[in-house]
Amino acid sequence: MKPLKLSVSGVRGIIGQAITPELVIDFASAFGTRLAAGPIVVGRDSRNSSPMISAGVVSALLATGHDVIDLGLCPTPVIEFQVKRQKAAGAVSITGGHNPASWNALNFINGQGTYLNEFQGQELLDLYHLNCFQPVFFKKTPGVIRELNPEEPYFDWLLSRLNLPAIKQAHFKVVADPVNGAGSKLIDQLFDLLGAQLIAINNEANGYFPHDPEPRPRNAMEVSSLVKITGADIGFLLNSDASRLSLVSENGETLSEEYTLPLLASYYLKKHPGPVVTNLSTSMMIDEVAKEKKVSVIRTRVGQSAIIQAMLEEKAAVAGEGSGGLAFDYFQPAFDALAAMALFLELLAVEGQKLSALVERLPRYHIVKDSLACPAHRLHTLVAEVKKLYPGEEINQMDGLRIDKKDLWLHVRASATEPLIRLIAESSSPHRAQAEVDKIMSYLRRLTG
């Protein structure tokens, strides 16, 4: 079995198994055929396999008649920013995001600088399956433009939207772990511009991941001890393309990635009130924040594509996921961990409070996450089987199964990026959440043998 996941926003799999040169070229050809005439931006994370994929993508885009603006090593949020700046027809971001180093993915971005929405994604998949690509006419052979330092205009834009004097005046001390991903080195520049002192680890964009590139407490031990030793104000963990963020508080507490959204939303909504978009798997904390700020919460399917689509449709102020990806309407409709880090410093500066104090203000819930490996072709059938455990209950089936009870919700769904069933339960009681997840896990294990 070669795990390959096609989703509306891209294609993801293990290098050498599912991700092969032909697959890369076919998908990029379909993308190049789908887009209107115009240049296409290409950027990649620091993985070993990313230059390989980039070469295939560039070949296919040239063959479908597009000039290519090659950003080289570049975080996804900067790629998304550059799409609009360059008035490009779209972009391909080559990054496995939070997946391990053996994985990679092509993420397709439209001319608005956001992930393809479900309709655009469906068209792309249809074109891919039709396997009929627009040939190039050699008279106007397109070329590749290498764009150096794409982050510079991005930083100019980002800084112009922040309360820079307040941040600078605070002289923050920050610990960050960009996991040797695309955000490496860039963070030196970012925190320098913000007048903060940076203590960085895993800050070489060499594609070697010292831990899974997923920002969450179990990967935050190093950041936590550094925060304590150096007396830093805050610690940050990034994924490999700087689109997701998790935090460590000033006392070294490794905060669940679920905190990133409610902490920042409660500050941001004061200045920019509006609806909040999140997915079915994200903690109830955001509901409390929204209630306090008197704004609505719209829940969508899991995945950046669905969330951003809803953000644009509902004119939401904030959109984000419990996995640590956040987008803000005053910035760009894309998960942007660089902007989020800067906003956290602004929050600390303006509120004048410690991060741990802000965490204390949020209601404490206990969220339990688990996953079960499962053959790709049985994922959805098995998820549906779980319904039998909840006869007569109201089940939201927008994305797998979401069941809401008093002081407990749970979400069972097929992962869009890996052959996994994901289980999440949250409650104010840690035992209830765990018991609920255990119940479903043992049921599914019996079914999968």
Added chain:
Amino acid sequence: MRKVLPLKISVSGVRGIVGQSLTPQMAARFASAFGTYLGQGQVLVGQDSRPSGLMIKKAVTCSLLATGCQPVEVGILPMPTILFLTRKKQARGAVVITASHNPLDWNGLKFIGPDGLYLPASQIEELLDIFHQGEFTFVPAERIKPALTEKNAGFLHLRRILSQIDVNLIKKRKFRLVADCANGAGATLLPSFLHELGCEVRFINTELTGTFAHQSEPTPENLKELGREVRDFKAALGLAQDADADRLALVDEQGRPLGEDATLSLSVDHVLSRKKGPVVVNLSSSLVIEDIAGKFGVPVYRTKIGESNVVEKMIETRAVVGGEGNGGVIWPAVHPCRDSFTAAGLILERLAGFPGSISELMDTFPRYYLLKDKFDCPAELAFRALTELRRRYQSENISTVDGLKIIREKAWFHLRPSNTEPIIRVMAEARTAKKARQLLEDFKNEIKQILRQLS
């Protein structure tokens, strides 16, 4: 009916029209097959000046990386230079993105094996088997290597040639030359090469736009411009490279083309005067080679048409020089491949040691006249006509290595059904133009008569 797209897969690689038959997918599949075939190691990636080269190169790079090879991009370089560098750098092989002299909308891939030799037919078959079966070996992410770029690698090739010839002797003559690079990759290195040899050179057709000012076959028509420039510049010699820079044609000091065999004859004569040893040429090369070899008392081996056939035989017989009559000189002292730079070096060295002009030098060789023709004939009929002709002439001195060659005193006739088109190619050589024409016409009439009887 479905339109048949022109994609040619042959022993020299694959060629097609970009965007129609030659797509990134096709290039990636071929490169994946090649990477799988070679196993992991360094693979040079070169290209000619076609605008579609970048697109094809990216697909090739993608596949080489995915199969665990380490691509080393050497940029636009002549074929012989890339062959030389493959051995020099001990690379596992090389891929060259080129369609030689085909029109601009074509491109292709040529595959070079270890030691900088074209893959022999048997290995090309293995490669094609992997291609058709689609069973490629892709490595996991942690074994993907970084791609490398190497600039100016071509000078290693020039340095090797310069170390093998008497540079000072050539410098002393301060030759005035005109060089026609035919808008091919030769233009990247020929100026430096001739400068090193102290020549004063007027260059024509050196722009690497991918468009060719003229066909690179060294016909009198294609050498006209060069001849005019030679007279105008009062040059001692005119040099014409083909698009790949593996062949060289010559124009004398009066602007007259010297005939297809002059390049090889001059080079063979000169190499043998320095070092005696066997000579290998193909069946269609001029009889003058036998005359020259006879003078030095060394054997001549004749092979099927095709560079790799000549090279294979040269390695087997430890030949000191060889080549093809169409201007492709092979001097193993530099590298066992056809090389216009090597040919230019040898010929300039020969001329530098000769007290007269190039036309006076040519007069020291026996004169032969080679005539060529072709006519339409379905492949199946061509084969039967060939069998019949062979039956009729079996008592004479014949060779059936490649088609049928009938060898007579100071003359020969050669018939060869084409592999790629439904035509028969015929050639005849003799000491006078009249005799050669007579020979050609007689056999043509006989073949046509046989074909009439057969159909």
